[in-house]
Amino acid sequence: MKNxxxxxxxxxxxxxxxxxxxLKIKKGDFIPDFSGKVLTLIFASPSLRTRLSFxxxxxxxxxxxxxxxxxxxxxxxxxxxxxMDGTTQEHFQDMIxxxxxxxxxxxxxxxxxxxxxxxxxxxxxWEETKKNDHLVKFAKHAEKPVINMESNVFHPCQAxxxxxxxxxxxxxxxxxxKVALTWAPHPKPLPLATxxxxxxxxxxxxxKVNLVCPPGFELDPEILKEAKKNASGFxxxxxxxxxxxxxxxxxxxxxxxxxxxxxxxxxxxRNKFSxxxxxEKKIGKAKFMHCLPIRRNVVATDKLLxxxxxxxxxxxxxxxxxxxxxxxxxxxxxxx
Numbered sequence: 231m232k233n234x235x236x237x238x239x240x241x242x243x244x245x246x247x248x249x250x251x252x253l254k255i256k257k258g259d260f261i262p263d264f265s266g267k268v269l270t271l272i273f274a275s276p277s278l279r280t281r282l283s284f285x286x287x288x289x290x291x292x293x294x295x296x297x298x299x300x301x302x303x304x305x306x307x308x309x310x311x312x313x314m315d316g317t318t319q320e321h322f323q324d325m326i327x328x329x330x331x332x333x334x335x336x337x338x339x340x341x342x343x344x345x346x347x348x349x350x351x352x353x354x355x356w357e358e359t360k361k362n363d364h365l366v367k368f369a370k371h372a373e374k375p376v377i378n379m380e381s382n383v384f385h386p387c388q389a390x391x392x393x394x395x396x397x398x399x400x401x402x403x404x405x406x407x408k409v410a411l412t413w414a415p416h417p418k419p420l421p422l423a424t425x426x427x428x429x430x431x432x433x434x435x436x437x438k439v440n441l442v443c444p445p446g447f448e449l450d451p452e453i454l455k456e457a458k459k460n461a462s463g464f465x466x467x468x469x470x471x472x473x474x475x476x477x478x479x480x481x482x483x484x485x486x487x488x489x490x491x492x493x494x495x496x497x498x499x500r501n502k503f504s505x506x507x508x509x510e511k512k513i514g515k516a517k518f519m520h521c522l523p524i525r526r527n528v529v530a531t532d533k534l535l536x537x538x539x540x541x542x543x544x545x546x547x548x549x550x551x552x553x554x555x556x557x558x559x560x561x562x563x564x565x566x
Contacts, residue, residue: 233369233376234556236384237430238456244559245435249394252548252555262558264293269557270333271379274300274340274364279522280379280387283549284337288557296332300340308364322364323371330373335560339379340364343421343485349493350419356490360450375560377553380423383450388521389427390552393435395545396478399517405436405462410476410516413443414529415504419485419496424521426453428480438463442470444503446488470506474514481508481520481530510534517541 233239240248254260269288271281285295300306306325307318314321329336342352342359352359365381378384400407411428426449433439439461441449445468448454458464465472473479489496508518508530518530518540526532535542 233372233378234386234560235365235369235376235378235381237386237389237427237434240386240431240434242434242436242460245390245393245431248390248552248555248559249397251558252390252394252551253398255554255558256548256551262291262554264288264291264557264561267293267334267561268296268332269293269335269337270296270298270329271337272298272300272329272339273379274338275344275380276346277339277379279546279549280339283546284379284553287550287554291554293557298329308367310367322367326368326372333374335375335377335557336368336372337377337379338365338368338381340368341380341382341385341421341423343382343419344380344423348418350485353491356450356487359490377556377560380421382421383423383426384430385423385427386431387549387553387556388424389431390556391545391548392428392480392519392521393431394548394552395519395541396432396437396517398544398548399541400477402477405438407432407437407478408440408463408476409437409478409480410440410442410467410473411480411482412470412473412508413447413503413506414481414483414508415500415506416483416525416529419490419493419500420483422449422484422487425449425482425484428482428521429453429457433457433459433461433464436460436462440464440472440476441466442468442472444468444506446486446499447484448487449484450487470512473512473516476513476516479508479513479516479518481518481524483529507531508534510537510539513539515539519545522546 304320
């Protein structure tokens with residue numbers, strides 16, 4: 231494996247290999263050795279779990295980690311074959327090749343909607359946002375493996391941890407597992423990278439996948455087509471009453487593609503579904519998951535988040551184990 235940009239870069243066999251190895255590492259049955267290796271993490275978007283899970287995991291097994299916050303570096307130019315006589319000081323092609331010489335593997339997080347700003351400022355359409363994916367450009371010119379730590383379209387590392395958490399908490403075979411990805415309320419439109427990946431990876435494992443969302447919040451059609459192709463069952467529901475039938479319920483908010491870029495109208499529309507907050511009654515006996523951070527009592531109630539059916543902390547911990555296994559595979563030291 232050279233790069234991991236999307237869940238589509240992983241076959242079912244590779245996904246299972248990474249998850250199986252992650253479970254072994256977590257139990258102490260396999261000990262990676264990253265001594266003498268350098269992991270460079272580049273963040274153009276805020277992070278807590280991604281930063282710590284990658285850095286602490288790699289260091290736990292002897293590796294060295296460098297972290298670059300893009301906001302504290304030069305302004306990067308992403309247009310190719312352009313005259314740089316404006317406000318940008320460094321071309322991304324030069325930067326990523328230099329970073330490659332300093333590193334053995336590179337993680338990059340660059341999602342335009344993943345900001346700490348109280349309102350969304352980007353006015354780009356979804357088609358523009360989807361095409362303007364810096365991760366693809368970085369991977370094209372990098373001389374070392376690139377791992378996507380969240381882009382505009384995909385967040386494969388979160389999806390690996392989610393699937394690991396589900397397999398860790400059931401005795402069912404993959405094709406028997408029923409999982410629902412449900413939209414939830416939020417004060418602002420959020421990126422689609424995480425829900426895209428949370429839909430794709432379980433489907434690639436052959437699970438029965440359900441998308442639960444208000445009309446107008448369906449995910450990218452190409453993602454849905456791919457999920458439907460691989461899942462043992464695939465359905466879209468516009469009501470939450472299906473959630474009680476699930477083994478796992480993954481909650482996440484995301485922007486409406488119907489109003490993408492027109493954020494004042496998007497806000498008016500999303501506010502109509504404030505009653506989509508998740509609670510114990512809605513999901514019944516299903517296990518509850520969320521990638522964090524979460525707006526308590528907006529996305530889900532305190533009672534649900536702190537219940538015995540909530541897996542949110544285990545899910546966050548598994549980011550580290552899944553990524554350690556991924557790095558082991560990327561660096562070519564997979565256990566035989």
